[in-house]
Amino acid sequence: MLFDTHVHLNADQFMDDRDEVIKRAQEEGVSRMVVVGFDRKTIPLAMEIAEEYDFIYAAVGWHPVDAIDMQDEDLKWIEELAEHPKVVAIGEMGLDYHWDKSPADVQKEVFRKQIALAKKVNLPIIIHNREATEDIVQILREENAGEIGGIMHCYNDVVDYAKECLDMGFYISLGGPVTFKNATDPKIVAEEVPMDRLLIETDCPFLAPHPNRGKRNEPAYVKLVAEKIAEIKSLSLEEVAEQTTRNANKLFNLS
Template sequence: MKSKFIDSHAHLDDERFNEDREKLINELSGNGIEMILNPGADLNTSKAAVSLAEKYSIIYAAVGCHPHDSKYMNDETMNIFRELAKSKKVIAIGEIGLDYFYDNSDRIVQSKWFREQIRLAKELDLPYIVHDRDAHEDVFKIMKEEHYDGTRGILHCYSSSVEMAREFIKLGFYISLGGPVTFKKAKTAKLVAKEIPLDKLLIETDSPYLTPEPFRGKRNEPNYVKYVAAEIANIKNISVDMVAEKTNENFKRLFCL
């Protein structure tokens, strides 16, 4: 039986899909893609994610504000996220977190809205999806301080150490690996893939970004999640079918699907 895969993070609302979005989505099931989670990055993309999820059975949505755009956040935006989350196809808050690589928003502002959106996840009893770039210690500190019974979610496109991954897992989170694990020089990602148990891993594309080998440099898409699975299978010396089966189970367990 041909494996089915779940892409736990893809931005199909991105403008790079404008020309062929419908065709691409309609072909996904036939190409072995079972489900996709499309997170929001700001108010407009959150609305777009919900619209896509309500149109296509294969897609689920998350709503939230990426740290890049946290400078535009306010209480009204939070209320809109709260309303959007009433859709049955919204299964998480995200993507939220900290980004110290670009610093597009002030770090204090990023931290404020990261905390506020974690509290929204708690209020709505939803998992949350974390973006962490060059901010590992502060992300962990905030997540630990905001921890509550029922905390759960995903460290998306994980880029920190094995040791830190284990600490995030203790907080109730899954570690999601994407295209970078296929890169030859991605020693840390490959070590995480090797050392973290399969029952704590998810796979993703982060489409249209971070395209895996052998398509690096081209637009990424959910069909390529199988290359992430294949690399993890190679590293762990197990079958691709096993990676697909277990990461699918993890996803469905996390989101009660």
């Protein structure tokens, strides 16, 4: 039983074979997934997929790269969707200083607005972070985001920041990079973060784990992430799968 907490089955890369991809995931023991919608194009399809499959849930939010495009009506739309029984989180949201589309001040404003919304609808948040960890941690503190908690999605920074996020009540989610031969920080994080605060994900179609690095990622590959964590922590695959699934079910309030 594996829970892939972050998939983009609504991406164009899956338009031709989404059903087959989902079937392969089930065959590899993936029992639940959260498909993430983060703009006007991907949110409706995330909802459609979640409604079609009883074991797939949705998260809805606004990606920081596109923060400059978000209007007040988009935030209201997300709030309305949050009432849907298959919506389990708000996001992905956060900061992304790698791409240059949305100014940092706009990203921060949209980030804060979504945290406030998540607190209003009482759902956890999913944090996207690229080259912005210090600012993200500061905003999470200032907005008391620990009241609702959430996920540091595909965490790929030093363990000290991870521990700060843990102190605020967040879960640390690891994806494909923990399997990369040249990736040091995710392995240290996997070693240091307690099992009851770890989650696993693929972020598919991106960041495929070794030995599929560079190829299209898909939910079936979350098993490779779990296997690597098991190796690092000297646990069985079954122990990692069971605990990370229990963690995800607790966070998303699923039975």
